Amino acid sequence: MTRSASRRTVLTAAVAVAAGAAAASAAVPAAASPTGAAAAPRTPLVDNRFWSTYRDWRGGAGSGTRVAAGRRPSLVIATPSGRTEYTDPHTGTTSTWESATWTSPVHRCPVPATEVIASWNAHTPAGTWLAVELSGTYSDGGKTPWYVLGRWAAGDTDIKRTSVDDQSDGRSSVWTDTFAIDDPASGLRVASYQLRLTLHRKPGTRLTPAVWRAGAMASDIPDRFTVPASTPRAGRELIVPRYSQNTHVGQYPEYDNGGEAWCSPTSSQMIIEYWGRKPTARDLAWVNPAFDDPQVCHAARYTFDYQYDGCGNWPFNAAYAATYKDMSAVVTRLHSLSDLETLVRAGIPVITSQSFLEKELTGAGYGTAGHLMTVIGFTPDGDVIANDPASPNNQAVRRVYRRREWENIWLRTKRYNAAGKVVSGTGGVCYVYWPAHPKLAQQRALGAVGIR
Structure with a gap:
């Protein structure tokens, strides 16, 4: 899904071997209740x-x-x-x-x-x-x-x-x-x-x-193969543009082998356009006019890390998003799907990083050692609605994934790969992009998840 897999496996493994005592003492903060009442504070992560x-x-x-x-x-x-x-x-x-x-x-x-x-x-x-x-x-x-x-x-x-x-x-x-x-x-x-x-x-x-x-x-995320289940809240779905990375396979291979590895810039471009920003015709003049969705090619070029030789550098994606007028962007970690719901309810979609076997995410149709997708909403039952760029075409990008499966593959720090070997997970890493001057409800939502 993305070339970032091998690098992410190495860097996250540094956290994944944390002492068991640390895991016992660092509790995940309790999610907000469906009524919005916060539980007693616990040790932050x-x-x-x-x-x-x-x-x-x-x-x-x-x-x-x-x-x-x-x-x-x-x-x-x-x-x-x-x-x-x-x-x-x-x-x-x-x-x-x-x-x-x-x-x-x-x-x-x-x-x-x-x-x-x-x-x-x-x-x-x-x-x-x-x-x-x-x-x-x-x-x-x-x-x-x-x-x-x-x-x-x-x-x-x-x-x-x-x-x-x-x-x-x-x-x-x-x-x-x-x-x-x-x-x-x-x-x-x-x-x-x-x-x-x-x-x-x-x-x-x-x-x-x-x-x-x-x-x-x-x-300081503790060692964990599973995470506590959060309680679903009222569902909401945001209307976010849909782009598939796979429609760009073979295009501009000098940027991370072409579209097959462009999950991160494709996800970034979806949210940038959700906020009403996009490259100008002049910006896109370098792209082959025969290519659909040239802005995805543009995002790949301008997130590309020449040392890592890929488009999956997390801060470079956030920095790219913030090159658009009056945009803010950060890389952070969230504690639970309740945090994601808080942002989505305020109109803020989020890009998340996860890894999983095909059998661990029903309906994905693939497994990956590292992949970015965009959470755009939740169903009334609390399942995750995601724009998944690892789709055959733009029309197929919107997916609904089971809440419990999705929550676990995103928030865990350790997992088993196809060979049965213990490898790492990203522990809740995500990109959050929002306007530099957000609405009051958006300010409150960002503050509620620790972003100011």
């Missing part, structure tokens, strides 16, 4: 911290940056404080860039974490790009190095957007887009972290990236 307001940006340490005020405050270059010679590993080209940096305040995790995944929303006009780094403090007081979580541009002419391999200090590592503790069973966790943004531009110009949102999701 997920912490989101995003910087996006004028006060947030002023609270960090800038070197050559300033905060641009407005309805959507942003971090921009004021006077460059550095000069960088960057050799693009994917082209071999060395270029000189002016740079400025912003370092976030230290964020202490309410959830001492085994994994951290960053997200950023930014405008990078031609001649600019952005680097995102993370440094953490371990629960024993030790420090991580500064890890690169992405070198990113919305386009692909100045640099090739890329993750960075082979980053480790022997205690933690970065797996493409995810910081992970190497041995969670040891009890080691990340107690706090900082992000560092480096904004680059061509020397002698007044160009600048503009960063509207940056932050991370930290989590």
Whole structure:
């Protein structure tokens, strides 16, 4: 379904071997009842911290940056404080860039974490790009190095957007887009972290990236083959465009082998268009006019990670969604289908990541080691309505999956593959995209699942 399978198996396995004691002590927060009454709070598993307001940006340490005020405050270059010679590993080209940096305040995790995944929303006009780094403090007081979580541009002419391999200090590592503790069973966790943004531009110009949102999701999901069942709430279905990745098989194989592996950008494009945004005719001029749904090809190209050699980089998909006018996007984890229902009831569809054997998801007709699909609603009985891009054509994309099966394959961290070997699951990873200025009900729904 997607090339992200092998990479996701490796990175999530770092969490999946967590000590049994951790699983016993970290309870999944109880879902809201059908009447909306919350149960007694329990130990949280997920912490989101995003910087996006004028006060947030002023609270960090800038070197050559300033905060641009407005309805959507942003971090921009004021006077460059550095000069960088960057050799693009994917082209071999060395270029000189002016740079400025912003370092976030230290964020202490309410959830001492085994994994951290960053997200950023930014405008990078031609001649600019952005680097995102993370440094953490371990629960024993030790420090991580500064890890690169992405070198990113919305386009692909100045640099090739890329993750960075082979980053480790022997205690933690970065797996493409995810910081992970190497041995969670040891009890080691990340107690706090900082992000560092480096904004680059061509020397002698007044160009600048503009960063509207940056932050991370930290989590400590316990080992689990199954998760508690949630109680269904009143159903609602959102009308979301339907696109099949399989209608693009063989198209632009330079981007992750073509459509057969495009579940992530296809899902992203569906939700972007749900919110009324889409590429312009000029944006799509590069696509072969004989191809249907050229915007899916466009999404694949502009989410492509040249190091990972695929379109399944989670933060790169969120960053792509946020290149559209007044859009916000993050990668996070949710605790249950009740969280998903909260968002859908407010009109916010969600892209989820899951892996399963064919027999584990009735009606799918396939098994996968990693796949993205879009949850657009729930039936009156609580079953999941999903736009599944792994469908033969656009008309077949809407699927209804059994609630209990779907909930388990999405939220578990361990599973058995076809060979009977224990492998990993994603533990509730999802992409959430919404307008930068949402309605009050949408603000409340986002806040209810920890996104602010």
